[in-house]
Amino acid sequence: MKAMWFGMIVDELALFTSNIGRNLLKEPGMARKKKVPAAVEPVQAYIEGVAKNLVDRIYGPEGLPWGTKLTELEDVVIAVRDALSEKMLAQALERQAQTAEQRPEPFQKCSGCAGPVEDRPDPEPRNVQTRAGEAEWDEPHCYCRKCRQAFFPSEQEPGHRSR
Numbered sequence: 001m002k003a004m005w006f007g008m009i010v011d012e013l014a015l016f017t018s019n020i021g022r023n024l025l026k027e028p029g030m031a032r033k034k035k036v037p038a039a040v041e042p043v044q045a046y047i048e049g050v051a052k053n054l055v056d057r058i059y060g061p062e063g064l065p066w067g068t069k070l071t072e073l074e075d076v077v078i079a080v081r082d083a084l085s086e087k088m089l090a091q092a093l094e095r096q097a098q099t100a101e102q103r104p105e106p107f108q109k110c111s112g113c114a115g116p117v118e119d120r121p122d123p124e125p126r127n128v129q130t131r132a133g134e135a136e137w138d139e140p141h142c143y144c145r146k147c148r149q150a151f152f153p154s155e156q157e158p159g160h161r162s163r
Contacts (some may be wrong), residue, residue, distance in 0.1 A: 054080060082133055089135040097123060100140040110144035117142035120150070 015065060036044060055063060100119065110117050123138040143150045 003069065019106040073077055089130060089132060090137055093126075093135055093137040093139070097137055097139050110147055110149065112140075112147045112149060113143060114148045117144050 040047070058076060059065065108117065109115065120141050120143055123140045126135070126137055126139045128135045141150055
């Protein structure tokens, strides 16, 4: 009787686990394609070409030498990613800074009082640690006579909204 009862439990357990599905059992599933930001989609083919070119330049036409450890390849890929990230940050931020006179209206006002600001002639060096790496550029700054506050127009003060 105990054997029959135990057998029924095992059968029920097998039926239950077969209906649970792979995700609940933590088994690996199919790989999914990463979502690409809309700004990257138009240059995706170019990025693939750059990756191919970099592999050619770093490892030659034969590719990765046999015996290379995956961690060694990862170290190279991470170094390239870091260099590319920092260069893209610097280029994008420097170009934005060079067009300060064309900034949108919310960035032409004081973030504290929404009053007019004066542009200062000499940009100041900025160095910010971002998720993608270190960003360095020369950023124009402004001054509000009413608040007696000098600030960078690209950052809004916490707790203040542009009006």
